[in-house]
Each structure stands twice: as structure tokens, then as C-alpha cells.
Amino acid sequence: MEIFTYMEKYDYEQLVFCQDKNSGLKAIIAIHDTTLGPALGGTRMWTYDSEAEAIEDALRLAKGMTYKNAAAGLDLGGGKTVIIGDPKKDKNPEMFRAFGRYIQGLNGRYITAEDVGTTEDDMDLIHLETDFVTGTSEASSSGNPSPVTAYGIYKGIKAAAKEAFGEDSVKGRTIAIQGVGNVAYALCEYLHEEGAKLIVADINKAAVAKAVEAFDAKAVDPEDIYDVDCDIYSPCALGATINEETIPRLKAKVIAGSANNQLKTTEHGDIIHEKGIVYAPDYVINSGGVINVADELHGYNQARAKKKVETIYDSLNKVFEISRRDNIPTYVAADRMAEERIESVRNSRNQFLLNNHHVLSRR
Ligand SMILES: NC(=O)C1=CN([C@@H]2O[C@H](COP(=O)(O)OP(=O)(O)OC[C@H]3O[C@@H](n4cnc5c(N)ncnc54)[C@H](O)[C@@H]3O)[C@@H](O)[C@H]2O)C=CC1
Numbered sequence: 001m002e003i004f005t006y007m008e009k010y011d012y013e014q015l016v017f018c019q020d021k022n023s024g025l026k027a028i029i030a031i032h033d034t035t036l037g038p039a040l041g042g043t044r045m046w047t048y049d050s051e052a053e054a055i056e057d058a059l060r061l062a063k064g065m066t067y068k069n070a071a072a073g074l075d076l077g078g079g080k081t082v083i084i085g086d087p088k089k090d091k092n093p094e095m096f097r098a099f100g101r102y103i104q105g106l107n108g109r110y111i112t113a114e115d116v117g118t119t120e121d122d123m124d125l126i127h128l129e130t131d132f133v134t135g136t137s138e139a140s141s142s143g144n145p146s147p148v149t150a151y152g153i154y155k156g157i158k159a160a161a162k163e164a165f166g167e168d169s170v171k172g173r174t175i176a177i178q179g180v181g182n183v184a185y186a187l188c189e190y191l192h193e194e195g196a197k198l199i200v201a202d203i204n205k206a207a208v209a210k211a212v213e214a215f216d217a218k219a220v221d222p223e224d225i226y227d228v229d230c231d232i233y234s235p236c237a238l239g240a241t242i243n244e245e246t247i248p249r250l251k252a253k254v255i256a257g258s259a260n261n262q263l264k265t266t267e268h269g270d271i272i273h274e275k276g277i278v279y280a281p282d283y284v285i286n287s288g289g290v291i292n293v294a295d296e297l298h299g300y301n302q303a304r305a306k307k308k309v310e311t312i313y314d315s316l317n318k319v320f321e322i323s324r325r326d327n328i329p330t331y332v333a334a335d336r337m338a339e340e341r342i343e344s345v346r347n348s349r350n351q352f353l354l355n356n357h358h359v360l361s362r363r
């Protein structure tokens, strides 16, 4: 990958490589766009096959955050970090403290949070070095975002069910859930409570066993989740599972889950649109977590955050309406919504304004 060519093509602002030999830290912070405000996005720790794969993941995830934060109506830009390593084996406190110092060095251009492979404890370690971190265990913090993300996914599944089946109840619907980690386990609780029939798959057998036991879910092998008879497919593991290989196998009328970057390419979004599948754009339906942690920046209020998360239902209705009206795929409708908001703010910032950080104010 020609990195500058790629950054220029998709308008990335900054890519930061962080290395600390002492702790083994190898992290990449990608900042996509800060038109709406500082870039907020989680830190993912994952075993990548190559450095190129890690860079690509950081870039794609950061751009997704720009659109997610814009579509959610937050005054925040988009960024994301990936730490290269196995979260089960390679973590140590010094690693997260070193990472915290790199974040501090960005002086507020980037604010981090949890994502796959990182925890509240990791955020606490980062917090020893910087205030530009959310989702810590402090009483004033919003804590782990996953349960709130799950609540937003539940509301979003209901909006998508209404679009596809004419009613938003999931009672009696069969829902195939890929990955039963932090978000999906909490999601299963909501769906089970309302009477949905659940089919689950995960590469972690213990996670599957827990869901089978708690929600009377049916378990299938990870590779078989695309073939099951279901009304709704809910991708809640990693991205790119909607692709040329899986689309012909999917029987669901709705795709709605928490994973980021679910479409392998935009072409796959076009194909599912043509097939009449209702796709809830990933960054709209999974914005509950970021809405929750962003609330912290104004002094966390749980009730206020929950109320805002519930607007995911209305945002998706708006996306479906635009998609129907203009006969465009839902991912295009969502992109338009997000881009219009960013553009309008960009255009309204066309006058010079002296602020605390401007070179003139140092005189
Ligand atoms: N945690 C949050 O608040 C948010 C999470 N997301 C996204 O939602 C997804 C899930 O996040 P979490 O639940 O926090 O992560 P997690 O790591 O707790 O759960 C992911 C689960 O997927 C499983 N998995 C991985 N590869 C798989 C495969 N090929 N087939 C089946 N299962 C597989 C893992 O074993 C794990 O149990 C991620 O894509 C994340 O980026 C998006 C927004 C917010």
C-alpha cells in the first residue's frame, strides 16, 4: 500500500506509529477527520498477520469513526488505534502506560476508549498518563461501553425488523448471531427477553456454551453461521463478513449487528440492496458505545446517554426512508447523512477566529 496515496484518496489527516521496546508496544493511531471535533475512537488489540494489515485496519476503522460520530450527531471527529499483539498473552501495564504517553503527546487531537481486545483495566492504565481516555473504572466515567452498544444494536434490530417485516417485535424471529463476546452476550439478553430464537457461533467455545445455557440458544460451528435458516443475521465479531463468498449463503432478510466495517467492499452493499436485504449500516447501528463514552466529556449522565442511544432507532428509520425514496443502498444513504453534516460544519468554519491555540495568541 502506498500510504500517502491512500491517505490523500480518503482524506486522512494523520497516522502515528508508536513503538516502545521496553514494553513491546507497537501501536498505530489513525486520525481520519477532525472537522467536527477531536477524534474519538477505541483501541483494538489484535494479532495481525502483517504490519500492512494492521495499518489498513487502523485506517478503515478510523474513517468509520468519522462517519459514526457524525451520523450520531456528536461533535467529534474519527480516529482509532490498533495495538499489534495477542491480548491474552502480550499485555503488560507498561505497554498501556507508554501508549497513554503517546496519546498525551497528541494534546487532545485523539481520545481513546475500549474496543476488541482491550478492557476497562487497560483504560485505567492509560489514564495514569493522560486524561484523553474514556471508559475507565472511575465513578465519574461511563465505564465499559459494550452493554450500551448492545442496547443500541437491540433498538436498531427492531428498526430494521420493522422495515423488513412491517413490525418491530422480534418475538418468534430467528436471529443468527456471529460472535458472542461482550456486545453480543448483552444483546442476546435483550433479544431472548423479547422472545427471539437465537442461533450463536463463536470461535471461543466457552462463550458459546455460556449463551446456550443462558438463552437456550442453538450453537453452530463458526463457518456454518452463514447457512442457517434465520430472519436476521447479526454480525458481532469482526468485519468484512458480508462478501462474495457469504452473500449467496445468507438466508436472512435483515443484516444488523455490532461489527465494524461489515461490508468487505461497497460493491457488497450494492449486491445486498439488489437482493432486497435490509442492511442496517454498521456505524449507525453500533454507535451506542461511542454515544455513551462521549457523554463523559460533558460530565457523564447515564439517563441522558441512554436516551440518546435510543435515537439509533430513528436514525435508522431515516436511513431506510432515504434508501427507499432514492432507491439507493442503505450504506450510501447513511454516508450521505454523515457527509452532509461534516460539510455543513466545514463550510461554517470559513472565518478566521483567534483561539487559545493560535500562533498569534502566544504573543
Ligand atoms: N464493544 C463495543 O462497545 C463496540 C464494539 N463494536 C464492534 O463490535 C464487535 C464485537 O465487539 P466486542 O463484543 O466488544 O468484542 P469481543 O472481543 O468481546 O467479542 C467478539 C467475539 O467474536 C468472536 N469471534 C472472533 N472471530 C470470530 C469468527 N470468525 N467467528 C465467530 N466468532 C468470532 C470472539 O471469539 C469474541 O467472542 C467488534 O467488531 C467491535 O469493533 C462496535 C462498536 C462498539
Ligand SMILES: CC(C)CC(=O)C(=O)O
Pocket (backbone or CB within 6 Å): 040, 041, 042, 043, 068, 080, 113, 114, 115, 145, 260, 286, 287, 289, 290, 293
Ligand atoms: C467502543 C467505542 C467506545 C468506540 C469505538 O471505537 C467504536 O464505536 O467502534
